[in-house]
Amino acid sequence: MDALRSGATTATDEIERAIALAASPACDKAFLHTRFEAARQDAAAAAGLPLAGLAVSVKDLFDVEGEVTAAGSTVLADAPPAQADCPAVARLRAAGAAILGRTNMSEFAFSGVGTNPHFGTPANPADPAVARIPGGSSSGAAVSVASGAAFIGLGSDTGGSIRIPAALCGIVGFKNTARLTSTEGAVPLSTTLDTACAMTRSVRDAVLAHEILTGEPVRRDGRPLSGWRLAVATSTMLDALEPGVARAFQRALDALRAAGARIDEIALAPIRDLGSIQPRGGFSAAESYAWHRALLADKGAGYDPRVKARIEFGADMRAHEYIALHQARRQWIARVGEALAGYDAVLSPTVPITAVPIAQVAPGAERDAEFFRVNAQLLRNTSIVNMLDGCALSLPCHAPGELPVGLMAWHEALHDDEVLAIGARIEEALAPVTASA
Structure with missing residues (x-):
């Protein structure tokens, strides 16, 4: 962006560079459909936007508009093309985006791992030696941004599907308060939890993407780190961290404190109760089953078996259990809010592990147990924020030569501007640690 503004490059040059990267081995399997010629036209018409x-x-x-929305599946391949851009795409296009194409994803967004048995799994660009998972469900979006092909990767986050791949691929992912962005025109996973949001390569770019997607300016706050009161949640979110994640997170906390940050450790005990209030797969299973029921009856054999099993798990939730889940969630949100009183943001590892090899969790019944184990680990920390109806930013905190690790700054609903402002200060403080990572 700076190079464009200064005249050091042109939109034409930048879109050609992006197209070359999108067509390169770095983005193998990241895109399901490309529209390079249309992107060139978009770029040529976007001056001043x-x-x-x-x-x-x-x-x-x-x-x-004009494209089939298949949600990473084959069962929707014969669906009619969309008659119009969804609001999220329309806002990006109106802001001067050059749309490169549609990115790969976990089928129907139902996994934090990022594997796809129909179209293959794009490899995480962070490790050229080992083909590792990119994280999901917004797998192709993360690879498109991490490879440098896309300036913004539009995705969704229901339990961590923006922040998980951002953390594993070493980029920035912002999950805004769900109500701030429209999910109209998007295939739903959970109508209660779904959030339309984006991945970028810096916090500043995340702010720009958020402003475009919401249509509202982010309130700038230039306070230094010492001007904010931060917390580290010790309940659940620090459990069983992979050694590399634990080292990177602690090193980040040390760097933030050295930069003046005031960070308290708090128990945040209500987090421990979250599992007990989510029977039968929680919102995602029940709400996805409601959407997929007829399609499963007609084309169930075409689903990813792992995704099908998780959707069908929601068939047994009764109406009174669903209503009680909403009530329990509201009560739980209030309890967490009381525990966070006086704090501007909470800091946690985005995910407790680094990216595992794709071969470890590739499609196949013999690897199902390992897939679901890894999936549960990836979703553990991020899904807490979704149930909170909160907002969260994941940004890299690993050092050069290490597999990517994400630091997550988060809070309750409608604290988006504060989280982004704190994230910008964190990014600055961590720059000496993460330089060239």
Whole structure:
């Protein structure tokens, strides 16, 4: 963006660079459909607009006019093309985005791992030696951004599907308060938890993406780190951290304290109760089953068996259990809010592990147990924020030569501007640690 504004490069040059990267081995399996010639036209017409023709990728669950929205599946391949852009795509296009294409994803967004048995799994760009998972469900979006092909990767986050791949691929992912962005024109996973949001390569770019997607300016706050009161949640979120994650997170906390941050450790005990209030798969299973029921009856054999099993698990939730879940969630949110009184943000590892090899969790019944184990680990920390109806930013905190690790700054609903402002200060403080990571 700076190079464009200064005249050091042009929109034409930038879109050609993006197209070359999108077509390169670095983005193998990241895109399910590309529209390079249309992107060139988008870029040429975007002078003076906020995105100025920079490349944007779109997760396969969002409607783009004239294209089939298949949600990473084959069972929707014969669906009619979308008659209009969904609001998220329309806002990006109006801001001058050059839409590169549709990105790969976990089928119907139902996994934090990022594997896809129909179209293959894009490899995480962070490790050229080992093909590792990119994280999901917004897998292709993360790879498009981490490889440099896309300036913004539009995706969704229901239990961590923006922040998990951002953490594993070493980029920035912001999950805003769900109500701030429209999910109209997107295939739903959970109508209660779904959030339309994006991945970028810096917090500043995340702010720009958020402003475009919400249509509202982010309130800038230039306070230094010492001007904010931060907490580290010790309940659950620090359990069983992989050694590399624990080292990177502690090193980040040390760097933040050295930069003046005031960080308290708090128990945040209500987190421990979250599992007990989510029977039969919680919102995602029940609400996805409601959407998929007829499609499963007609085309169930075409689903990823792992996804099908998770959706069908929601068939047994009764109406009174669903209503009670909403009530229990409201009560739980209030308890967490009381525990966070006086704090501006909470810091946690985004995920407790680094990216595992794709071969370890590749499609196949013999690897199902390992897949679900890894999936549960990946979702553990991030899904807490979704149940809180909160907002969260994941940004890299690993050092050069290490597998990517994400630091998550988060809070309750409608604290988006504060979390982004704190994230910018964190990014600055961690720059000496993460330089060239």
